[in-house]
Amino acid sequence: MTLLAERPSAAEELLSGAVPDNRSLVQIVTGTDTTVYGMFTIGPALVALPLSELREVIPCPSEFSQLPTRAPGLLGAVNLRHLVIPVLDLRQLIGIEDNSGTDVIVIVAREGRMFGLLADEIRGVVRVPNDALMEMVVGGAGVPLFQQSFEQPDDGSIVTVLDSAAIFELPGVPVVKESGTRNQSALAAAATSPDSADAGFIKAGDTNRRVVMLLRCANIGLSIDVNHVHSVIPKLVIRPSPLVGESCLGVVTLGGKSVPVVDSLQVLGFGQLPKNDTERGIVLTMSRGLVVLSVSDVTNIESVPATDVLPLPTAGMAQNRFVQGALLIPGKGQNLVLDGEALRSDAHLDNLANMGMPVEGSEEALAEEAARARKRAQEEVKTDDAPEGRRVVPVVKKMLTYNAGVDVASPLVQIKEILPYPTDYIPLDAVGAMIQGVFTHRRATVPLICLTTLLGRYEEVDRATARVLLVDAAGGYVGFIVPSLNAIEESIWEEVEDEQRGVGTDPLSRRLIKVGTAEAGRMLPEIDLERLAAST
Structure with missing residues (x-):
């Protein structure tokens, strides 16, 4: 039974509400003003319930036990661990005629009462900022089942939040009392903590x-x-x-x-x-x-x-x-x-x-860059630790630090992919010391070039720990072999190019860059891999 829909567009975003422009993803994930929802589909509609109310999901039986009562949408009942759970089909209440594809029953528990809802499939759980919820007003004399919704940021599709209390107000709809005593402290924690919200779901009703x-x-x-x-x-x-x-x-x-x-x-x-x-x-x-x-x-x-x-x-x-x-x-x-x-x-x-x-060009990337620019403008970046006679400027960018006989750094944006040393390649080391061989990757042939050799350090490379840095070059890729990787770090300053001294005028001029912090950083030679790839 497949419980998740094939929706390629949703793979590009969190399954959550819209992210407010003035809040970071980390704030939303770790903040206390979020609610955890379980999501499922009812026909073409995407519906959510607070996870503290979504007790569990069970398979749909081939037929339901009949109850001696009538109510709109009531299908009958199922026996769940000796509890008779009434089951409703909301499609009959909201006017959706397609009844095909029903696979599961969502068991809902609220205020000591339980009922089941017919659903097509489960979409998992999601945290939604409370300020991302949109209030809806439903006209008429009927009982409104949905009074809130949130928007998925990738495609603008709407997720409606079911008001389970409204089910209790429907005329003639039976519900069953939960057995045992609800854990009120767990539910109280669920209202204030993003992690314990799920714990409230787990502990509601039966703590075991x-x-x-x-x-x-x-x-x-x-x-x-x-x-x-x-x-x-x-x-x-x-x-x-x-x-x-x-x-x-x-x-x-x-x-x-x-x-x-x-x-x-x-x-x-x-x-x-x-x-x-x-x-x-x-x-x-x-x-x-x-x-x-x-x-x-x-x-x-x-x-x-x-x-x-x-x-x-x-x-x-x-x-x-x-x-x-x-x-x-x-x-x-x-x-x-x-x-x-x-x-x-x-x-x-x-x-x-x-x-x-x-992601480059995203609102978050632009906001982060703007924040860094403001920080650079407001704070004096320490550059008095630059070597004597060298001119440096404050620069903050992501750098990959790695070993190439000596520890060096390259801008992370220059590296398209990091690969293990290929086990299957055409060896060409007899042709020249620089090119080790050629291999295929993503329907392209890639030359393998030993970076330590280019830097004049003729050391044996352990292929088990070596990595290949894939860099764009005219007409394809170039793969630079490096003995090992260190980390992804941010730079503090970099040395200014100086034609008279030859700093930065060729790919191997090794102008200095400092990574880490002003108080506890280290200076490394910067290797311009794109220029190096273009010159090979």
């Missing part, structure tokens, strides 16, 4: 149950508590990036930022996802940004007893800090339960999240 999102990675079933999921990308379109390498597959655009995408299986130490099997994305909120876990599919949201999560065997199996245990869900198979807190506190993933950059 966990609500998990079921995932599939190749042939491995995974699950993660929904309170750790920021949002779901229904159609993952990964773009190339200099961040590619190790577990990072590339980036996806979310809210005006290029957010890193990682291979879930590789992060977990379970191998690698097939390249053609990265259909969905699970967005996690890290302390310094966002990161996307690529998965094959998102199959359901389930409410399960906490005691059903069983510890993994200690014999014959290595400990994995990202896995809490195993979970068997009848009809859904075996699943490894991920430790969402461990994933969100992982230093490697957090470092990747911190490397998310505003």
